Each structure stands twice: as structure tokens, then as C-alpha cells.
Amino acid sequence: MKTMRVLALGAAVMCAATPALPPSARAQETVRIGLTGPFTGGSAPLGVSIRDGVRLATDAINAQGGLGGRKIELIERDDESKPERGIQIAQELTTKDGVVGVVGIANTPVALAASRLYQEAKTPIIIPVATGSQVSRQFTPPAHAENYVFRIGAFDTIQSAMMAEEMVKRRKITKVAILADSTNYGQLGKDDLVAALAKLGVTPVLVEKFNVRDVDMTPQLLKARAAGAQGIFGYALGPDLAQIANSMAKIGWKVPYITSWNASMSNYIDNAGVNGEGVYMPQTFIQDTGVSPRWAAFIAAYQKAFGVERLPNPSSAAQSYDALLLLTAAVAQAGPNPNGAQVKAALEDLKTPVKGVIATYDRPFSAEDHEATVPEHVVFGTVKAGRVVFVDEADRARVGK
Amino acid sequence: MLDLLPQVLVSGISLGTIYGLIAFGYQLTYVTSRTVNFGQGEALAVGALVGLSLTPVLGYWAMLPVVIVFGGLYGFVVERIAVRPTLDSPSEGWILATIAFGIVAKNVSENIWGKEDLPFPSPLPPQPIEIGGAFVMPTELLIVGGALLLMVAIEVFNRFTLLGRAFAATADEREAAGLMGIDTGKVISGSFALSCATAACAGVLVAPVTLTGPGMGLVLALKGFSAAILGGLTSGLGAVAGGLLIGLAEALTAFYISTGYKEVPGLLILLAALTLKPEGLFGHVLAKKV
């Protein structure tokens, strides 16, 4: 039975050692902010753009001396787009690392799973990319006393309303088909889109799904064509939206194609090539230096920091950048060494407008409303000659102000 | 809806050939060593990515042989690191070791080529052509043609070259082949090299239609694996038949029944087939003397 003894010893040492792992000991010299997202795995392009945006904003603030003399320290954790990792990270950041707030999460299931931990730990999180409409509303008053989950970005309700109006009202197409991926993202988006269409009195002729990384979308498109569809909605990530565009070209079918915001990502543009031109998608930020000096400065800073010419995912980088600005503004307003509850209170009552990249946020949040992005922030972009451009000059002029 | 059947069949056959080609790679190593590379998807992805980097330098056609050689070397390393040390381990360690090797390969290629899906230039024009009422991309014809050519080439190699016959001998009876003076270790190494070369070549072939990235192989490899098992791991013909069956089941279900459930009929066929014939449709029973 010596075996047992060794094992027992080993297990005991392991259990004992775990809590003893050294937490970084610089607690009070810096402002600790959590940064999380899927930095690896299938959603990595989204997670990396969050990280890029947040790091860019952090560097900008730290270069100007930080927050009241204290530098911002980012605690970065990769959630691998897994809800269970999201939960563990939420607990690690809030209870072990003691952050004052968190920016991150790209996947709606991760957001839905992890939110309650931020809620329980009374630590605010600003979610810059996960778009499921439910994400910021799990804990809204009056059912809950407080809500610690905030969001910036065009969530599904805004996007789907825009997409439906464009197709039905502007283009007068009422026979439409929806192709959405089979994940939580695509299916929640699809539900919002169906609801938005219903408001306009339209029922889609076909709603189909496909799996992420499916090679061939022709069966779905053939069905849509056979059902008499004259326009296609795509709700999915960039590569899959590209496969829809490619499959449409393959069967020689050219109808208006309107998608969720992901078609602005380089993985759509590059993989769809000429087939992807002309797609419409809602955007909060478009890489166009002529819009305003603030947009130009952000684009230049991004290009310099990450050595790229074309921003791989401009909307989410800009949203994440603005998310950090909002969070730090709240930390600064909440006073010295604030706790999560104070930061949350400050977020809901930001006294001075925050000049972000996408917009200037004047009281973006309140106790009831945790969405920083309003429909006016969102415009249609389209792909033209391999770049995302504004559909409407009027939009371009408006958002620049 | 029946008028669209040719187009759906084209979809299914094109998918099925891809699965079949990948299945073929599993079959190659299984017959010599009773193991397969569970990191075959990563071998496929790495092959495609290497091809992507080489195409601007060498052009598409000159890149192909280089990728095949690279795939062979990759397979050699897989065998050396993940399979050989675990071949006789009690716990089928090779299943997990090849998975672990794939994890490393994927992570390394993420760090080299990035995590984005990249477009792969096709050597053929992007305009579809019409055959018997169905649209086909020239690239898909290249995949089907290339896959068939590759499989025929391997069959010829196995039947008419000395090394190929050593493969066959080892497949029949490893110990006996060893006693006859065949270095079975080298044969197994060789079969892994050939298998990964097939996968790398498959990667380059399918990349123009599947998008290219470190994660491109996972789903394909699993589908290819089910094709190989359905057809029987001991049979090259079975790999092709299994691939076509699963590809067609998928396309037909997606079109006529439900896109959400499109993978289920293929899997049910697989379960039914293995319930009745545990060695796969075309597999041989490996008689065990008692």
C-alpha cells in the first residue's frame, strides 16, 4: 500500500500548492483590467482584434501617464471560445487577480455563461464583440437590483433591423431566404432577423443552416432558388459567408446578398474574392482615413502597432478600443482605488463625454440601458475592389462629425 | 425539386471524393501498422499552407511535387515521434500521441501563417462549366481528377514496386514479413510518409474550395475517418466507396431532408454497417488463430 501513500502525498502537495501560486504582487501600483477573448481556436480572428484594440487604447493611455499616475496593467486570458473556460476566467480575474473591470468576450455562449460570475463578483465587464441580443439583458432591473454586464457594438437587434429594412424597404424584395450557421451566433441572429422581417410583414421563403467550415453551400442555395428567393441573408462568420458567396457564383445565381457585420473581415474579403463584391453589412467602423481625423489617427496607430496595411477586423478593433476608453473613464471618475461596484456605478453615470473612435459617447449607459452603441452609430458597408467602403456618402459625412 | 438532382449529385460526389482521398491516407498506415494518424487533418492543413507559401515562388504545378515530398517528411516525423514509441504500448497510445502531435503542428502553423483563413489561388478559371444540367467548378474537376490519379498511382506503387510489395507483405502478417527479411519498421515509416504525402497533396487540392488555414483539416479529417471506417480500413476501394457514400448522403440529406441533420444519415449508415459487418463494408476479417 506504499503506492497509496505516494499518491496521497502527491495529491496533497498538488492541492496545497495550487492556492500558493504567487499572485502578481504589484497590486496597488497599477490599475488592473482584465482582457479576455478567444485568442486561439476558430474564433481567434475576433479575439485577436479585441486584444489589438484594447492593447492599442491601453498603450495610448499609459503613454500619457496612465490613470491618475497609475499605469494600466492588462491581465490577458484566452477563453478559447469555450463557455467553461469563460467561467473559470471570470472567477480568476475577479477573485484571484482582483481586476476593477474587464473588457472582452467574442462569443455569445461564452458571454451568457460567464456573465453571472461577473455579476456575482460585482465586477463590470464591457463586451465588445458578442452580439447576441440577450447578452447584456440577463440581469436587467427591475428583475435584478444591479447589472454588471455592458456592451458596445452593433448587437443583433440593431443589425437585423437594418438588414431587413435594406432588403424589404429599399430594395423592395420580399421573397428572401436566410442562411445562418448552426452555432449559437447564427441561430440567435437568425431569430432576430426573422422577428425584424415579421415587423415588416415578411416571412422568409426559406430558413436554412450550415455548419461552420462547411465546404459546400450549394444544397442550401439551390433550395433557396427553388423556393423563389430573390435575396439572401447570411448570418455567420467571415469564412462561411465567403463560402456562401462562392457557392452562389458556382451555381450562377446573382441576387442581393446582405449579411451580418462579419463580411467586413479580411477572411471574408480574401476568400470570397470577386464573388464577394457588393455584399452589404452593418458596420460601426470602416477603414477610411477621410472620415475624420480621429478615424485617421486610429487607423494609422493600428497600422503602425501591428504592421498591417488593411485592418483585419476594423469594427471589433474600434469597438474594443472604445470599450477600454469607457471603462477607464469610469475608473478615473470613481475615485482612487475604486471597487467594481463603484466602477459600475460610474459607468452608468459618466459625467464627461468620452471621445472614442466610433463616436463621442455622452452618457452611453444608464442603470437600465447597458448598450453603448445606438443605431446612429451603425452604417452599411460594402465590399468594393477588395476593401470595405461606405455604401452611402451621407453616412460617411454624418459619422465623421 | 428532382430537376436539381444532378447538381446535388455533383455536390455529393465532389465532397465524397475529398473524403475518400483522406480516407485513403488512413488506410495506407492501417494496413502496415494497425494504426492511423489522428492528426491527419493537421497534415492536410500544413501541406496546404506550405503549398500556399510556395506557389508564388514556384508556380502551382511545380509546387505540387515539393509539397508531396514535404508531406512525406512530415509523415516520417509523425511516425518517429508519435507512433513508434507507442506502437506496443498497452493503451493504444498512438491514438493520443498522434492527436497531441497534431495539436503541436496546428499551433506552430498558427504562429507561422496566422489564424486567418487564407484564399488559395486556383490554377483554373473561376467560371463554372455546365455538365449535364449541373454547374461544376473547374477546381472541383481538378480535385476529383487529382484524387483519382493519386489513388491509382498509389495502387500501382503498391502492386508493382518492391517497397509497395513490402507494404503488402507487412499488411498480411507483420511478424512473418519480419522473418522474411523485410524491415517492418522502415515499412511502417514509409507508409506514414506516403499517408501524410497523400494528405498534404489532398490539402493542396482541396484548398481552393475549402479555404486555407491551420484549422481547415479537422472536419475533413473526421469525415475522412468515418469514410475509411465505413469502407473498411483494409481496403483502398473501401476508402473511395465510403467517401462517396458519406458525401452523397450528406448532400442528398441537406437538399431533400434537412440541412441541420445532414450529417446524421451518413453516421447512421456507418453504425448500421458496423453492426452487421464490424470490419467495414469492404474490409477483410483479420482471422485470429486460437
Place this chain on the structure above:
Amino acid sequence: MRALHPTLAVFALMASVPLLAPNAYYLHLATVVLVFAVALLGLDIIVGQVGEISLGHFGLFAIGAYTAGLLSVDAGAPLAVALVAAGAFSAGFGAVLAFPALRTHGPYFAMVTLAFASIVQVVLNEWTGLTQGARGLAVPKPQLLGATLDATGFYLVVFVVFALVWILVGNLAASRYGRSFQALQGSAIALESLGVSATASKILAFCLSAAVTGVAGGLYAFSEEYITPQAFNFDLTVVFLLALIVGGRANRWGALVGAVVAVWLPNLLGDIAAFRVMAVAAVVLILGATARSVALGARGWAAWIPAAVAVVVAVAAFQLETMTEQRLSVFGLLLLGAIAYLPEGLVGTLAAAWRPEPASAPGAPPDQGVAAGAGSVDGATISFRGVTVRFGGLKAISDVSTRIETASVHGLIGPNGAGKSTFVNTLTGLYAPSAGDIRIGDISITGASPARIARLGVARTFQNIQLFGHMSVIENVLVGLHLAYRSNLIDALVRSRRYRCEERENRERAQALLAFVGLAGAANRDARSLPYGQQRLLEIARALATEPKVLLLDEPAAGLLPSDIDALVAILRRVRAGGRTLLLIEHHIDMVMALCDRITVLDFGEKIAEGRPDEVTSDPKVVEAYLGATQAAA
């Protein structure tokens, strides 16, 4: 009871985690560790005991999670009800899964399980009316005895479930059921030859494994409070398997250690500061181990590979600011290292290092008294009437009729390829005759399963030894005693008084049988470590454990030394003295002559002679068959 103390200490430590954990993060990690440990204990029934790699346990885990989740969402079911239902429902699916998996092995088995789980995942995703599909299911906090559990309370529940499963799985593995699962891994054919249905054993193993994994899934639903179909995917199965292999299969401690590694590692690898500490510790440990093995005589550069890799990793850990991008490479390398250098897992390797080498088996002389196994039994006659066995177009046996008298020793001889093994394999049900009828006494066994024929009193040994090599010598015999138990599965799981009594009696019987064949001193060695001749004797002891009326010996003297053959003859004489019918297939003509009352000679599948030994040897056809064969071979 001293041996129990370390286990109790670890369990006491686990019970006090809520007091020790500095914050909710560690408490939650500990909860997830125990949930995973339960899942791994379930998986280990298939992987460790039955010896097949299942890629489908994520499906069973998902079924458990959704059963518990839906019951508590839709019906407000309390925790206990939800968990029981999760286990029961999952067990049902396990039974269904067992059918396609029954006759498959290796990669085929892996694919069957994977296909099943993939279907489960698709159905969970698509059946939105029931599961809410991809939207996911928010699971309320667990209710116990009318109260809502907090994190500490839930941890304690998980701990209690874990402890219960730990005990039950331990009892199962040590019982006759566990032995039959492990025997499947060694040789399903041998298991059937002992009257135990391999099919039933496999189905039972699947049900129990699925039940435990399902309960773990149920716990998981409550620990995460939100589940989606996509959370249960191939990645999860890989994590399960890797945890089990790294921890150590066929060992409960392996499941626990594996769970700790699986849950802790991703967190560790996400935190560079913690990883640096671990990397340095690993370098020190591995360097120490390497230095020790070099001092003990290991030579060559290969011995230093692990240490070199550890140093490189440690240096890299201090060079990097964050290891997000390299994390998976480190993870993969750790696994490759663990699989290559710790094939038995962390626990298995530690245990092996600590356990003294088993004493070598003394060549004890056989117990001269007529022991339990050879006690008087009524033999039975066997009759073949016009039996033909065809493989494709080839007739392996052609129209053979013969009668083997009760309590006699009947020899079956013939040149190679004469059909002797086919004769035995047909008699024991491995092959079905194409024509003709075979009877034991008055009962026709034509087309019956091997297990049924064995239960009718026919036991056998194998030409190619079919021991359960990784089981101990006495366990091999205990598998033969499987049918001697009256106690049932519940008795075995809770170790009821009745069960313990029977187990003690049967161990005594097994020990007596080992003494009978002269293996008393080797009872606790691994069967595969026995010398060849002793393995043959062990097969005889195992066959005798079933108390057969008829014992078939397929070339028992093949490969034995002359001295071993004498011992064998002596043992067989005493077996026969107990009244059993013996059918002996043998090439050693001396031995056949010495033992047999009658002899049947086969050549090219046909019976060419039959009679007393002296009659047969003088038969010209027999002489010709043997001489012809010899000349052809020369």
C-alpha cells in the same frame, strides 16, 4: 486498516477544500476537477477495464447534462432527482450504443462511439423544441431538500457523489463483473469459453460507464449553470482521454490525478507567472530523475531528451511575456512526453516505481491430493453426426461422425491441416457446422454460442494461449469461477455480506485449483509474466474452474520441455480420475499413447481411422497419412 489512511487523508483534504480555498475561483476549479474525475471514473470502465478507446463519452456526458438541466428547468426537479435521471437516461443510451460497438475494436470502436456522440450533438442542437438548441440552456442553481445550494454546498454534493462513485467503481473493478470486463481486453474468445457472455459483459460495461458519465454530465450542468450543445464536442473527448491516459488507466487515482491535470493545466498555461514556477520545478524534478537513471546505468543521449526539453521550455517561459500563442504547443509536447515516457500514466508509473518486483514463482510441485478442481464430476458423451464445416468453398471438416465416451480420454490426431482445430472450434461454438449435428449427452449444441456450450459443461484450452495476460494468475482462475457466484451486481457494488462470503470461498477454490496445477506460489503475478509452460497449466486450471464435464485440450504440450510434459501428464491423469471426459489434441504421440483410451485420426478433414491406440497406430491409412505428410514436408 493502515492502508486506508492515505486515502482517507486525501478525501478529508478534499472535503475541507471549501475551508482551504482562498476564493471562489479555486472552489469552482475544485468542483470542476471532481466533476471531471467522476466522468473519468466512468470512462475508465471502458478504457481501463474493457480496454477500448471511446471517443464518444462526450455524447453521454452531454446526455447527462441535458437530462439534468432540462428536468430542473422544465420540471423544477431537485438535484438528487435530476442526477439519478441523468445517470439512468445515459445508461439507457449506453446500452443502445453497445450494440454497434459489440464486435468492433480499435479504430472501428473509436469511430462507432464518435458517430454516436456526433449524432447526439446534432440532435441536441436541432431539437430546439426540447433543448432550445444552439441558444443554450440556462440551468438554475441546484435545489437540495428545498434549499438552494451555494457554491460550498454544491461542492460538498459533488464531493459526496465523487466519493460514492469512487467506492462503487472500486467495488465493481474488484468484483467478478470487473474481472469479466478486464477479461474482454485479454481475450473475448476465452471469456466466452468460460461460459461468460462477452456480449452481456460489454453491454453491462457500457451501461455502467454511461451511467457514471451521465451523472458527471448532470453535475456539470449545475456547476456551469449554462450549457450549449457545442460545449460537448470532439475537443472535450480529447481532453477526457488525455486526462485519463496522463493520469493512468485502470486506476481510480489515475482518474483523479488526470482530472486535476485536465482542469488545472489550461489555467496554468494561461498564467505565465505560475507556469514559470512549474517549469523550474519540472526541470529540477526531471534533471534529478535523469541523473539518477544515468547513475544507475542508463547510457546514450536519449536519456537526456526529457531534461533537455524541460530546460528549453523553462528558458522559453522566462523569455516570453505571455504564452497565449505557444500554449497549445506546450500542451501538446507535455502530452507527447507523458505518453512516451509514462505509458502507464502518472499514477501507474509512480505505483510501479514504488511496488517491489513480485517474487518469482517457485516451481512448486503440484498438490498431490485430489483438489477442489479435480473433484468427482460426471462426464458427458459427445457425439458428432455427419458434421461438415465449410469456409467458402473449402471443406475444413467433411462428414465426420464420432462418439467420445464419458469419463474417457479421447485423442484427436492428424497431420497439420487435418482439421483438428476446426473440430475443436466447431465443438466449442466458434464455428457453426454447415451440416450435421453435435450433441453433448442428449442436448444438441449445433449453432449454440460458445458461452452456452461452455455452460453446458464444455471447457477448453487454446492452442495459441488465450490468457488474460494483464490480470493476475488467480484472477484468471476467478474469471473461470464467474458462474459459481449467486450474488448479483448490486451485491457486488455494495460488497454485501453474501458477496464477500462468496468471494472468499471462490478465492479459496481458485487457490486450490492453482495448487492442483502447481501454481500456488504464483497467484499474484501477472499471467503474462509466467513462463510458457506455466501459462498452459494456468489455462487448464482456469478451464477446470468452470467444473466442466468435458475438457478439451488443444495441443497442451506444444512448446513444453520434456520435464513439463511429464508434469502435465500427471495432472491430466488426475483430472481424468475425477470422472471428466477429456478430448486431447496433440502431436506428441507418446503422450497420446500414454493417456488415451481411444483415438480419432483426421486427414484433410475426413476421419480416416478410429479405435484403441494400438489399433490406430497399425492402421495403414494412418501410417500413410503421417509418412506422406512427412515426405511432403521433407
